[in-house]
Amino acid sequence: MxxxxxxxxxxxxxxxxxxxxxxxxxxxxxxxxxxxxxxxAEEVAIIFINSVRSFADSPVRxxxxxxxxxxxxxx
Amino acid sequence: xxxxxRINTRTKEYTFEEPGQYAKLGGRALTSRVINKExxxxxxxxSAENKLVFASGLLxxxxxxxxxxxxxxxxxxxxxTIKESNSGGLFxxxxxxxxxxxxILEDKPAPEDEFSTLFISGxxxxxxxxxxxxxxxxxxxxxxxxxxxxxxxxxxxxxxxGETLRTTATIQFTDPYKRPARSAGRGGVGAVxxxxxxxxxxxxxxxxxxxxxxxxxxxxDSRSRWVDILRNHPVTSQGLPGFGTAILVNIxxxxxxxxxxxxxxxxxxxxxxxSGEKIAETIQARQGKTTEGCHVGCVIQCSQQYNNAAxxxxxxxxxxxxxxxxxxxxxxxxxxxxxxxxxxxDEKGIDTxxxxxxxxxxxxxxxxxxxxxxxAIELVKKIGTADPMGMIIxxxxxxxxxxxxxxxxxxxxxxxxxxxxxRAVKGVGVTYATTPMGADHxxxxxVCQNVLGVGGNVDGLKKEGNIELSKNLQVATAAxxxxxLCLFVAFAVLDAADGVQxxxxxxxxxxxxxFSTDDxxxxxxxxxKDELDFNARAGFTAADDRLPRFFDTDPLPPHNVTxxxxxxxxxxAKV
Numbered sequence: 303m304x305x306x307x308x309x310x311x312x313x314x315x316x317x318x319x320x321x322x323x324x325x326x327x328x329x330x331x332x333x334x335x336x337x338x339x340x341x342x343a344e345e346v347a348i349i350f351i352n353s354v355r356s357f358a359d360s361p362v363r364x365x366x367x368x369x370x371x372x373x374x375x376x377x
Numbered sequence: 378x379x380x381x382x383r384i385n386t387r388t389k390e391y392t393f394e395e396p397g398q399y400a401k402l403g404g405r406a407l408t409s410r411v412i413n414k415e416x417x418x419x420x421x422x423x424s425a426e427n428k429l430v431f432a433s434g435l436l437x438x439x440x441x442x443x444x445x446x447x448x449x450x451x452x453x454x455x456x457x458t459i460k461e462s463n464s465g466g467l468f469x470x471x472x473x474x475x476x477x478x479x480x481i482l483e484d485k486p487a488p489e490d491e492f493s494t495l496f497i498s499g500x501x502x503x504x505x506x507x508x509x510x511x512x513x514x515x516x517x518x519x520x521x522x523x524x525x526x527x528x529x530x531x532x533x534x535x536x537x538x539g540e541t542l543r544t545t546a547t548i549q550f551t552d553p554y555k556r557p558a559r560s561a562g563r564g565g566v567g568a569v570x571x572x573x574x575x576x577x578x579x580x581x582x583x584x585x586x587x588x589x590x591x592x593x594x595x596x597x598d599s600r601s602r603w604v605d606i607l608r609n610h611p612v613t614s615q616g617l618p619g620f621g622t623a624i625l626v627n628i629x630x631x632x633x634x635x636x637x638x639x640x641x642x643x644x645x646x647x648x649x650x651x652s653g654e655k656i657a658e659t660i661q662a663r664q665g666k667t668t669e670g671c672h673v674g675c676v677i678q679c680s681q682q683y684n685n686a687a688x689x690x691x692x693x694x695x696x697x698x699x700x701x702x703x704x705x706x707x708x709x710x711x712x713x714x715x716x717x718x719x720x721x722x723d724e725k726g727i728d729t730x731x732x733x734x735x736x737x738x739x740x741x742x743x744x745x746x747x748x749x750x751x752x753a754i755e756l757v758k759k760i761g762t763a764d765p766m767g768m769i770i771x772x773x774x775x776x777x778x779x780x781x782x783x784x785x786x787x788x789x790x791x792x793x794x795x796x797x798x799x800r801a802v803k804g805v806g807v808t809y810a811t812t813p814m815g816a817d818h819x820x821x822x823x824v825c826q827n828v829l830g831v832g833g834n835v836d837g838l839k840k841e842g843n844i845e846l847s848k849n850l851q852v853a854t855a856a857x858x859x860x861x862l863c864l865f866v867a868f869a870v871l872d873a874a875d876g877v878q879x880x881x882x883x884x885x886x887x888x889x890x891x892f893s894t895d896d897x898x899x900x901x902x903x904x905x906k907d908e909l910d911f912n913a914r915a916g917f918t919a920a921d922d923r924l925p926r927f928f929d930t931d932p933l934p935p936h937n938v939t940x941x942x943x944x945x946x947x948x949x950a951k952v
Contacts, residue, residue, distance in 0.1 A: 310627045311620055311654060347611065348830050353633040353644075353935050355828070355836070369631040373611035375829055375868045376622030376653075376679065376697045377796075377818055 347373035379478035386573040387484040404434035406859035406904040408450025413907040418914035422454035423572040429482040434861015438473025443863040445470040445672035453564035455544040456815040459911040465671030466550030466559035498581035514724035519557040529582035536726025537761025539567030543771035591889025599882040610869035617679040622697040624653035634801035651704035692720040701796035702733020714750030734793040742781025790815035800933040807847035811950040813908035821850035832871030856901030
C-alpha cells in the first residue's frame with residue numbers, strides 16, 4: 303500500500319504515472335517525496351496531507367493522500 | 378477638485394457640489410460616510426429616504442495599476458445594514474474624467490411615474506425615456522443603449538430583477554469589451570436603483586477631461602514599483618491570470634472547506650469537473666479567452682470569456698463563487714449549465730452567490746431535484762417576471778427558506794455565505810459574522826492565511842488567532858476599497874514589505890495631499906466605524922453577529938469540525 307498524490311494547476315503535468323498508489327519509504331517527508339518524484343520544491347506553495355495544511359518537513363505515511371499546489375488565490 | 382453630483386429622482390433636479398465634509402474620502406469610505414450621515418438608519422431601504430451612492434476610489438481616474446474599482450453604497454434591502462457593493466468595469470475611472478467624485482441618487486418618484494435613464498454629459502443631467510428597454514435583459518438592453526448613446530458610452534444599469542425590486546438585484550456595469558458583465562453584486566443595490574425608477578445611468582464618452590497626478594514624478598516612481606509588486610507575486614502574476622478565480626475549486630475542496638449540498642459537506646465528489654483547470658481547458662478548446670481584465674489598467678487579468686461548444690460567447694467574469702454556488706452547493710455537474718446560469722444572472726441582474734445558494738435551498742426544499750441544472754435554469758429565468766416563484770427565488774436564501782420550509786440557511790444578517798465553510802476556514806468565518814455587510818468573504822479574506830499561505834499561516838480549523846486576523850484584514854480591506862484598488866492586490870501586498878507604503882505613496886502623489894501609512898489604516902478604521910455606527914442605529918447588536926446554530930451542532934466532514942466561537946468573543950474582531 304502506498305500513498306495517493308494529486309498535483310494541481312501548473313503542477314498537474316508533474317504528477318507521476320503511479321500517483322494513485324505511490325510507494326513511500328520509512329521516514330518520508332514532503333521534501334523527500336518531491337525530490338523522488340522530481341518536482342522542484344520552490345514550485346510547490348501549498349501542501350495538504352489528508353486535507354490538513356502541511357509543510358515541507360511534514361511526515362508522509364502509507365495510506366496518506368497528498369495534494370500539491372503552486373501559489374494560487376482568487377475568491 | 379471633483380464634485381459630488383446629487384440627483385433628486387422625484388423632482389429631477391440636480392446639483393454639482395464641492396465635496397466639503399467628504400473631501401479626502403473615496404470609494405467605500407465615502408459611500409459609507411454619506412449613508413451614515415444622510416440616511417436615517419431605521420428607514421425602509423426602498424423608501425424615498427434611502428440614497429444610492431456611486432463613488433470612485435482615491436486613485437480613481439489614475440493610471441495606477443488595478444485602481445478602477447467602483448463602490449456602490451446604500452442601506453441594503455437584503456440585510457437592512459449599510460452596504461458597500463464593489464464592482465469592476467469602466468465606470469469608476471470615468472467619473473473623475475467628468476470632474477465627478479461621486480453620484481448620489483436621492484428621493485423616489487411617485488408610484489405612477491415611469492422609469493428613466495439618466496444621461497450625464499458635461500455638467501448636464503437629463504432624465505430620458507427608457508420605455509424601449511424596460512423589462513429587457515441586460516445584454517440586449519446594453520446593446521440598445523450603445524446604439525442610442527454611442528458604443529463608447531459607459532453604463533451602470535439594472536435588469537428585470539432590479540426593476541421588480543428583488544432583494545438580490547445587482548447593478549451591472551459596462552466592461553472593456555462593451556458588455557454589461559461587471560456587477561455590484563451583493564446586497565440588492567439594484568433594487569434600490571429600481572425603487573428610484575432609474576433603469577440606467579449613462580456616462581457620456583464625449584465628456585473626457587484630462588486628469589493628472591499632482592506630484593507627477595513621485596506618482597510615476599510609485600506606480601512603477603506598484604506594478605513590480607503585482608507582477609512579481611506568483612498569485613497575481615501566474616495563478617489568477619492562468620486559471621481565473623475558479624482555480625480555488627480544487628484547493629478549497631482539498632482543504633475540506635468547499636461547502637457542498639447546502640453546507641453539509643466540505644468536499645464535493647465532482648470538484649474536478651467544475652475546477653478552474655477544467656474551465657481553462659474548456660475555454661482553450663473552444664477558442665475563448667482565459668485571461669482578460671475587468672477594468673482598464675488591470676495587470677492581474679483574472680477574468681475570461683467562456684464560449685459554448687459552438688465557439689460562441691456565453692459569459693465572462695465566470696467567478697469561483699458562482700461556479701461553487703451552482704456547482705458544489707447545488708450539486709450541478711455540467712459546467713456549461715453553470716456558465717449558462719452565470720450569464721442568466723447577468724441578464725436578469727442578480728447576485729450569483731445569493732441566487733446559487735437560493736437554488737440550493739430550493740433543492741433542499743424539494744422544489745427541484747438536487748443537481749438539476751436545467752431545472753435551475755428554468756427557475757432563474759422566472760426572476761424579474763410576475764411569476765411568484767421568480768419573486769421568491771429572486772429574494773434570496775432567507776426568503777426561500779421561509780417559502781420552502783427549509784431550516785438549514787447559511788445566513789448572517791440575511792445575506793448568504795460565499796464559498797468557504799466557516800467551520801473549516803474560521804478566519805473568514807469571523808468575517809462573515811462580524812463585518813457590517815452580512816456574510817461577505819471580500820470584507821476580510823482570512824482564506825489567505827488559513828488556506829493559501831499568503832501573508833502568513835493561521836490554522837483555519839482552530840479558533841486561535843482568527844479573530845485578530847479577521848479584524849486586521851477587515852481594516853486593510855476597507856482601506857483598499859476606499860482607494861479604489863482591486864482587492865486581489867492584497868495577495869501581493871501581504872507578502873511585500875513595502876506594499877502598504879507604496880499604496881500610501883500612490884495616494885499622496887496622485888492627490889497631492891499628505892497621506893501616510895497611518896492615514897491609510899485610519900481610512901479603513903474610520904470607514905468601518907461609520908458602518909458599525911449605522912448598523913447599531915439601525916438596531917443591530919452583538920446577537921446579530923452569530924452564525925446559524927447548525928454550524929455549532931453539525932460537524933463538517935472531512936475534518937468534522939464545528940464553529941465554536943461565541944458572539945462575545947467575536948466582538949474582538951470589530952474596530
